[in-house]
Amino acid sequence: MVRKRNYGTMFLLIVLAVLFLFPLVYMLGGSLKTNQEADSKPETIFPEQPQWRNYIDIFDAPNFNILLQTRNSLIVTFTVTAGQIFVAALAGYAFARIRFIWRDTIFIIFLATLILPFELIFVPLYLMLAKWGWINSFLALIVPVIANPFAIFMFRQFFITVPIELEEAMRMDGAGYMRIFLSLMLPLSGPPFLTIFILTWLAEWSALLRPMIFARTPDMWTLQVGLNFLNRGAQVTTPTTAYLMAGIALASIPPVVIFLIMQRRFVEGIAQTGIKG
Amino acid sequence: MAGRRMRPASFSRTLTIMMHKFRTTLAGYGFIFPAIVLVAIFLLYPIGFVIYISFHKWGILGTPVFVGLKNYVTIFSDDRFWQAVLNTGYYMVLAVPTQIGLGLLLAILVNRKGTAGRGFFRTIYFIPLSISFVAAGIIFQWILTTTPIEGFLSHLFGQLGLPFPQWETTDSNWAMVAIALMNTWKSAGYAMVIYLAGLQGINRDYYEAAAIDGARSEWQVFRYITWPLLAPTTVLLVISTVIFTVRGFEPIFVMTQGGPAGATTTLVYYLYEKFPNTMGVSSAAATFLLVAILVLTLVQFLASRRAESYY
Numbered sequence: 146m147v148r149k150r151n152y153g154t155m156f157l158l159i160v161l162a163v164l165f166l167f168p169l170v171y172m173l174g175g176s177l178k179t180n181q182e183a184d185s186k187p188e189t190i191f192p193e194q195p196q197w198r199n200y201i202d203i204f205d206a207p208n209f210n211i212l213l214q215t216r217n218s219l220i221v222t223f224t225v226t227a228g229q230i231f232v233a234a235l236a237g238y239a240f241a242r243i244r245f246i247w248r249d250t251i252f253i254i255f256l257a258t259l260i261l262p263f264e265l266i267f268v269p270l271y272l273m274l275a276k277w278g279w280i281n282s283f284l285a286l287i288v289p290v291i292a293n294p295f296a297i298f299m300f301r302q303f304f305i306t307v308p309i310e311l312e313e314a315m316r317m318d319g320a321g322y323m324r325i326f327l328s329l330m331l332p333l334s335g336p337p338f339l340t341i342f343i344l345t346w347l348a349e350w351s352a353l354l355r356p357m358i359f360a361r362t363p364d365m366w367t368l369q370v371g372l373n374f375l376n377r378g379a380q381v382t383t384p385t386t387a388y389l390m391a392g393i394a395l396a397s398i399p400p401v402v403i404f405l406i407m408q409r410r411f412v413e414g415i416a417q418t419g420i421k422g
Numbered sequence: 423m424a425g426r427r428m429r430p431a432s433f434s435r436t437l438t439i440m441m442h443k444f445r446t447t448l449a450g451y452g453f454i455f456p457a458i459v460l461v462a463i464f465l466l467y468p469i470g471f472v473i474y475i476s477f478h479k480w481g482i483l484g485t486p487v488f489v490g491l492k493n494y495v496t497i498f499s500d501d502r503f504w505q506a507v508l509n510t511g512y513y514m515v516l517a518v519p520t521q522i523g524l525g526l527l528l529a530i531l532v533n534r535k536g537t538a539g540r541g542f543f544r545t546i547y548f549i550p551l552s553i554s555f556v557a558a559g560i561i562f563q564w565i566l567t568t569t570p571i572e573g574f575l576s577h578l579f580g581q582l583g584l585p586f587p588q589w590e591t592t593d594s595n596w597a598m599v600a601i602a603l604m605n606t607w608k609s610a611g612y613a614m615v616i617y618l619a620g621l622q623g624i625n626r627d628y629y630e631a632a633a634i635d636g637a638r639s640e641w642q643v644f645r646y647i648t649w650p651l652l653a654p655t656t657v658l659l660v661i662s663t664v665i666f667t668v669r670g671f672e673p674i675f676v677m678t679q680g681g682p683a684g685a686t687t688t689l690v691y692y693l694y695e696k697f698p699n700t701m702g703v704s705s706a707a708a709t710f711l712l713v714a715i716l717v718l719t720l721v722q723f724l725a726s727r728r729a730e731s732y733y
Contacts, residue, residue, distance in 0.1 A: 172561045184571075236456070262668075266468035269467075351554035400554070415612065416618070
């Protein structure tokens, strides 16, 4: 009885796994076709003759700017992630442990902004950045998203759990808030650090709307903007569909690898808070 | 005598307390300084600014002109705006239940005892979440395309003699289904993880009690034990998934650009289309959506409190 049911479960698990993996297999298959084949025979999964060279040729294919755009993406993702962690660790500690005036009011206002999607405020942001002359610069791609109330919330929730006795012992020795933060709290904050790192890094690597609006010229585009541009029918005379598949396959490697390495942290981070990165 | 001695003591104590409070407040604001400045400039100020813009005729060139409620009149009398409201609802109805339903199924399957490789399967269902909407959209476009050439699935349907909707052209109602399908593939792993946490939080005693009480089928156990106890998780998921779906821009932008014939133009896509030439109109739509999200969040919050008190 029990055995029979488990075979059923196993069967369903495998069928679903095949369905979930299929789009990725299709992408890899497409990336190994010739451009003509990918364009004229999208119904096949595997190439007639695998074109491994696609993964080399794509780097100097016309309109593809993989290296430069990858560089842009790396600059944006790592700066935003580091900035968010820096700002959020400081603020999270204050919200958790320092009793300053209006603390709870400010914290609630911060939390309330969590329901505010970027999609609703990109117009005013664009006008502000245009006025400052920031459009088409890394400043525009990075600075507006450094303050992440969700990251602040994560750090606060973590710092609250640190035993107060540790802090009091240091205070007895005459340590101020900054020293407590630097030599006690920060070294302990591995868990929220990693959670925010993976959630923010993945979200930033995949982001499209913000870099698309705030970066106007191809040399400032991130990888996602560049690949999306090619998909939306960049005016090219020869098909580049297989290159495009290779491009999105390459662009998917860093997030998938980071995800596989840090999966446990990712799952815990999401499950703890219920907020999508 | 005692009074005279008390007064300076209490005064200096008050002073010490005040000094202490002043110093902690100073320290507190020092720590939150970067956060408060950035939140004020890049999150709070734009909310006021977007409302301000919505009362103006505001193009990319020229000076803004105050026009009162004209932009609101414009959107409320624009058929495409109301179509966008309906499309947003349609997308929500298609995407939210499928994503949550499939997530629940995956979580229950992965959580079953006695099957091999559960961590392995969980990883597979979860991988699409780490892939960008640009990549996912491009892949699904090529799998589902019908014009000018048949993609994988449309070709397969043809081989089996089944009709496949021309979602990119004439069967415009199916365009949103294609987007929702892609979104479900990409996001079901998220619902799965939240449900897994919920399932692991259920006390095993309930199941033993149910077995003693004669719960026979697995369906009965699910219907009367698991599902009610997962209610808070479901509410949380519905809230976050609804908000995520309403703000969904990238799936639509990558797969259909709002088409065909505006069939996938949601509210967020509508306000993107009005940018940058008619930013006043775009901002009026954004303000409308902001109010809608506030109301939606409030309703869901109240509903979740009722649900929690019920179970």
